[in-house]
Amino acid sequence: MNGQLILFALLAIVAVVCGIMMVVQENPVRSALNLVMVLFSIAILFLTLNAAFIAAIQIIVYAGAIMVLFVFVIMLLNMGSGEQLVDRLRPLGLRWVSAVIALVLGLIISWAITGNLRSAPAGTTLSPALVGPREIGLSLYAANSVWLFPFEIVSILLLVAAIGAVMLAKRRI
Amino acid sequence: MHGIQPGVPLGYYLTLSAVLFVIGVAGVIVKRNPIVIFMCVELMLNAVNLTLVAFSRYQSTLTPAGTLTSPQHYLDGQMMVIFVMAVAAAEVSVGLGILVSIFRQRTSISVDEIDLMRG
Secondary structure, eight states, X not given: XXXXXXXXXXXXXXXXXXXXXXHHOSSHHHHHHHXXXXXXXHHHHHHHTTBHHHHHHIIIIIIIIIHHHHHHHHHHHTTSOGGXXXXXXXXXXXXXXXXXXXXXXXXXXXXXXXXXXXXXXXXXXXXXXXXXXXXXXXXXXXXXXXXXXXXXXXXXHHHHHHHHHHHHHOSOX | OOOBOOSSOHHHHHHHHHHHHHHHHHHHHHOXXXXXXXXXXXXXXXXXXXXXXXXXXXXXXXXXXXXXXXXXXXXXXXXXXHHHHHHHXXXXXXXXXXXXXXXXXXXXXXXXXXXXXXX
């Protein structure tokens, strides 16, 4: 039992418990706060995987921007009575069906994981290098990089999404 | 390049992300508020991100020695995570815009009452 394993276990417990609480809660604001906890623990898990830049992006973009957008829309739509926003779960029969579906999916995934990891070839050991913005930038913007073209495509996608969001939410253009 | 032994096996990370993904799937089925359904989709995307970063970290132990020549190749998983985050941001902005416009017309956003496209 080493320190890394203890840290991983703590973060995994926080993530799973907060994820379950997010689904069980009836108030959307509490669901959002539980999701923020899950996102933070996943960010620290990224740090344990030597992905420092991804961890920072996770906190800034997900826990910062996207969750603020969620909470903002929840508050914006809370114009009528408080009853409107309370989220009743589906009836008990459908809840059991969803539990069975989730369990079957989890079994399939765990079967795939255990079956494939056992036959994995043994390569070199891990390198201790932390991946920061410099390595990410070199991989993203180098002239012979394979990620340069997807980067341009994603910029077009974000532009289209911004225009679409304005078109959808505006009353009259 | 001196290496170290992994403290946590790769399977643990994969199992955790599988559990988080399954929680997201159950939430999408169970919940009725589309905002919370979006949150469950975000949880599923994050579980996949965790898988990608874990594989990019453990890639050197999974491929036979000498196969990966350039050190840039170890970054591929993390690059994919960046693109997944960009697509998730676009999806959330468009989806929440749709919800706001639906709420403006019907003053209710329960997924059981939005059946305009029923055949």
